[in-house]
Structure formats: structure tokens, C-alpha cells
Amino acid sequence: xxxxxxxxxxxxxxxxxxxxxxxxxxxxxxxxxxxxxxxxxxxxxxxxxxxxxxxxxxxxxxxxxxxxxx
Numbered sequence: 001x002x003x004x005x006x007x008x009x010x011x012x013x014x015x016x017x018x019x020x021x022x023x024x025x026x027x028x029x030x031x032x033x034x035x036x037x038x039x040x041x042x043x044x045x046x047x048x049x050x051x052x053x054x055x056x057x058x059x060x061x062x063x064x065x066x067x068x069x070x
Contacts, residue, residue, distance in 0.1 A: 011044055
């Protein structure tokens with residue numbers, strides 16, 4: 001699988017889970033301690049975020065990093 005495809009898939013999983021639990025991008029950014037722009041970039045698959053941020057996002061979304069990455 002290509003890198004861009006992986007990033008877009010990860011971003012879609014975040015957006016889906018975020019919408020599922022009723023969080024805005026702004027609230028997710030606050031919970032993980034990053035900018036709204038960073039969350040938007042990750043959700044669109046435009047940036048490759050750090051492993052630490054993957055776990056922070058998963059925790060904020062009350063799911064596992066594995067669920068977001070699969």
C-alpha cells in the first residue's frame with residue numbers, strides 16, 4: 001500500500017470515529033494538545049504525524065491506535 005493511501009486511510013478512520021462520538025476537530029485538537037490545522041491535515045492525509053500523536057488521538061477518541069491504523 002502506498003504511503004499516501006495509508007495516510008488517507010488513517011485520516012478517514014480518525015474523522016469517522018470523531019464524528020461517531022460527536023467531537024469537533026477543535027475539541028480533538030484541544031484534547032491531544034495540538035493545533036486545529038494539524039488535526040485537519042491528519043484527517044485529510046496531508047501529514048504524517050508522530051507515533052506519540054497517534055496514541056494521543058486514539059486515547060482522545062476512546063479507541064485503540066490499532067483500530068485507527070487497521
